[in-house]
Amino acid sequence: MFISINQLNKQFLDKNDQPTTVLKDIELDIEKGEFVSILGPSGCGKSTLLSIVAGLTSATNGEILVEDKKITKPGKDRGMVFQEAALFPWINVIENVMFPLKKEMSKQEATAQAKKYLQMVQLSNYLEHYPHELSGGMQQRVSIARALAMDPEILLMDEPFGALDEQTRTRLHGQLEEIWIKTKKTVLFVTHSISESIKLSDRIIVMGTRPGTILTDIKVDIPRPRREHKEDMLELEEHVMSYLKKEIDKVVSEELNHETSH
Amino acid sequence: MKPAIKRIIFIVILVGLWELGSRLGLWTELILPSPTSVFTALYHGFADKTLIWDLIASFRRLAIGLTLALIIGTSIGILIAKSKTADDTIGSMLLALQSVPSIVWLPLAIMWFGLNDKAVIFVVILGGTFVMALNIRTGIKNVSPLYIRAAQTMGSKGIDLFIRVIFPASIPYVVTGSRLAWAFAWRALMAGELLSTGPGLGYTLSYASDFGNMSLVIGVIIIIGIIGSIVDQLIFQRIEKSVANRWGL
Known part of the structure; x- marks a missing residue:
């Protein structure tokens, strides 16, 4: 396994x-x-x-x-993508994607690798942009590229x-x-x-x-x-919902109890 | 109307009223010299280069003092952010030291270093160091855990994590710390020079006062104010703004 x-x-x-x-x-x-x-x-x-x-x-x-x-x-x-993009605001898009590669490859290799994955998420035109200049969806794509870049x-x-x-x-x-x-x-x-x-x-x-x-x-x-x-x-x-329904009801009733006990 | 135009009109009216009062003899030249006399005094000061030498001397002390304050302040800040023991001991003492105006150290500094440049630079260093250290500590402690977790999943740890993530993430606080350190250092410098020897803006101010040259006293006060606001608004506030923008604050 x-x-x-x-x-x-x-x-x-x-x-x-x-x-x-x-x-x-x-x-x-x-x-x-x-x-x-x-x-x-x-x-x-x-x-x-x-x-x-x-x-x-x-x-x-x-x-x-x-x-x-x-x-x-x-x-x-194990590459990780968080709910918030967690990009570093002080470096631009390509440098963010190169972040995990700095130690193990030359600058050229790292740049090529980063470009490859930024192309995969269709952001090749935004290499020099800074995170604050991108929309939430674009930021999240950069962070996916960053996780993938270290293969x-x-x-x-x-x-x-x-x-x-x-x-x-x-x-x-x-x-x-x-x-x-x-x-x-x-x-x-x-x-x-x-x-x-x-x-x-x-x-x-x-x-x-x-x-x-x-x-x-x-x-x-x-x-x-x-x-x-x-x-x-x-x-x-619907099949999945049948399992979750009980759980959601449990959470809701617990919250209600919590409320009334105060 | 643009704020800049409003400001200019305000200053013109203020100086106009001041000149008018002097012309009408509402106060004597000894109590409050007229704008014309102040301007003449400044003109002579710059013409015979004494004020230029003063500026150079003051900025030299400031540059040395502030640079050392920023370096020492950053080092202490990193130390107390990273070590709980250092924070419990040095950190709590910094707050006390920060509330002492640095000029009160001058008598001691004069005993240690003599009545010279070194004593003034010493109080300038004390003026800037503590506020820088406190800001660096806050900056490092406020780094988003998300950045740290993200960096850890990318194999960064220890000193690499500090240099590549924690320190750059706290840059907004480094900028604010530097701006406050400059403001405190500038005030400490002027106070130190007032009580010390020349050349220097503060020294010229006290010298002019000893000789009853009130025009020059006001002239130097104006120079000090202009330099202070230029550095603060044109340099530090701009850097602060662009950093805040990029860091998404």
């Missing part, structure tokens, strides 16, 4: 120093080249799970193996299109799908949008909340391009 997550648990200490379980007994195996969505309501720990795979957060117990090697810290084999085996995406408007998001879905087909990366894609996960992924991991657990693992068998199979997508959407 390419990525294997074994008996992973994560606890935080809350305000009163009481341990709260964010992730409970997560078991997940992912094949090389798979596009896997992690879907769940807010607070289910899906972003925490991704952050642990990235090596930015440590697990309380359990382990994550990538090609049988245990993950303990961040590494260039990671795995691409981790934490609600990368969550802050964008609908049209931009739809366009970027198309671009991301193309890039994934072209580069054959293994993608872990965190989202709270059911339709987004159905549109993009091979598998959808549905997570429940408090504590965060895996509810079900759904294989998406709709042929690509999926926009030609609207009905199948709608049908699957």
Whole structure:
């Protein structure tokens, strides 16, 4: 197995120093080249799970193996795209994409590599622009190019299109799908949008909340391009919703209880 | 009407009223010399080059003092941002030191270095260092964790992370710190020169005052004000604005 997550648990200490379980007994195996969505309501720990795979957060117990090697810290084999583009405002677009390449290649090689991936996200005309001169969608494309430029085996995406408007998001879905087909990366894609996960992924991991657990693992068998199979997508959407409905109700009723108890 | 035009009209009216009052004899030349006398005094000062030498001498002290203040301030700022112990000890002391006007160190500085350039430069350094250090600390502590996490996923850590991400991310605070350090250093310089030896703008001011040359006193005050506002508005505010724009603040 390419990525294997074994008996992973994560606890935080809350305000009163009481341990709260964010992730409970997560078991997940992912094949090389798979596009896997992690879907769940807010607070289910899906972003925490991704952050642990990235090596930015440590697990309380359990382990994550990538090609049988245990993950303990961040590494260039795992590129990450955050919800906010996280570009560095003091350098221009191409320098941002070259950021991870500085140490291991000559300037020429790095420039060529950066240009290649900026072309892939169709931003070749914006090499000298600074991040503040780009729209949110363009910034996010630069950050995808930046993650791809270091040629990671795995691409981790934490609600990368969550802050964008609908049209931009739809366009970027198309671009991301193309890039994934072209580069054959293994993608872990965190989202709270059911339709987004159905549109993009091979598998959808549905997570429940408090504590965060895996509810079900759904294989998406709709042929690509999926926009030609609207009905199948709608049908699957309802199937996924049946799992999520309970979870969302749980969150809502908890919030209401919280409100009335004050 | 443009603000610049409003300002010019305001100054013209102010100087006009001042001249009128002097002409009408509302006050004597000794209490408040007329704009014409001030202008004449400045003209003579520049014609015989004394004011030019004063400017050169003052700027030399400022350049040395401010450069050292920025370097020392940045170093202390990085230290207290990175080390909790240093912050708990040196950091809390800086706040106290910052509230002491740096000119009060001059008597000590004169004892240590003598009545010369070094003593003045010392108070200029003290004037700029603390505010720079405090701003650098705030800047480094306020670097968005997102930048750091993003850089970590790209294999950056330790000193590389500091040089390529944390320090550049705090540039807006470096600029603000420098502007405040300049403002404090400039005031410390003038105060130090007033009480010290020449040449220098502050020294010429106190010298003119000793000889009852009030026209020159006002002339030098005007020069000090003009230089201060030029550096602040034309240089620092512009840099601050363009940095804030690019950093998306």
